[in-house]
Amino acid sequence: MRQELDEKIQSILNTAFLERVEDIKRELSEQLQTNCGSLLEAAVAQACDKAARESRTQLLESLSNAVRRIRNEESVTDIAATLVDAASQFCGRCALFIHKQNRVMGFKAKGFQAPGFAEAFQKLATPLSQAAAIGHSIETRDTVVCGGSANELSQEIVNLFELKNEVRAHLFPVTLRDSVLAVLYADSGPGQNAVDSTVLEILTASAEAWIEAVGTRKKKAPEMAPV
16 A cells, blocks of 8 residues: 555656646746847847948948049049949949030940940930939039939930839939039949949049049149240
8 A cells, every 4th residue: 555655646746846847848948039039139230230330330431442442543534434334333324424514424424334425425415405314413502313314314315224114213413513514313223232422422422522632732833034
C-alpha cells in the first residue's frame, strides 16, 4: 500500500515537474521572441540611421565637389558645360537650353542614349511660343515642373527627347540679374532615377553666381597696353 502511495506521489511530482518545465520553456521562448524582436528592431533602426547618415554625407560630398568644379571654370561656356556634367549626377537625364531672344537652343545634354542625339540637340532652335513651360520658367525666373507633352515642351523637343505625357520634367532657369541666360532641363530618364530638385537648384544658383563673378572679374582686369 505504501509503495503504491509512493508511486502515485512520484507520478504527481513528475507530472508537476514536467508541466513546470514546459511552462518555463514557453516563458523563455516568449521572452526570447520579445527580446529578439526588440534587438532586431533596434538593429534595423541603427542600420537605417547609419545608412541615412552615410547617404547624407555622400550627397554633401558630391554636391561640394560639383560646386567646386563649377567654380574652377573661367568662362561662361565652360561654366555652362560643367553645370550639365554636375547636374547629371542628381537626375536621370539633363540638358541645357540657351535662351536667345524668343527661342531656346540646344547647348549640351547628358544621359540621352539615342544615336546622333548630341548633334541633333545642338541644332535645336525652338520658339518659346511652342514651348509654354520653358517660356513660363523664363518669364517667372522660377523652377517649373511640367509633363512631357508637346503643349508644354514643343513637339520638336518631345520627339527628340522621346518624351511621354507622364514624364515629370524639371526646368531650372539660369539667371544673371534680370536676364535668363539658359534653362536647365532634368528628368528621371529610363532608369527612373530620382530628380533631386533641391540640389539642382543649388547647382544652378552656384553657376549663376560664378558667371557673374567671372564677368565682374574680367571687367575689372586692367587692359594690356599696346606694344
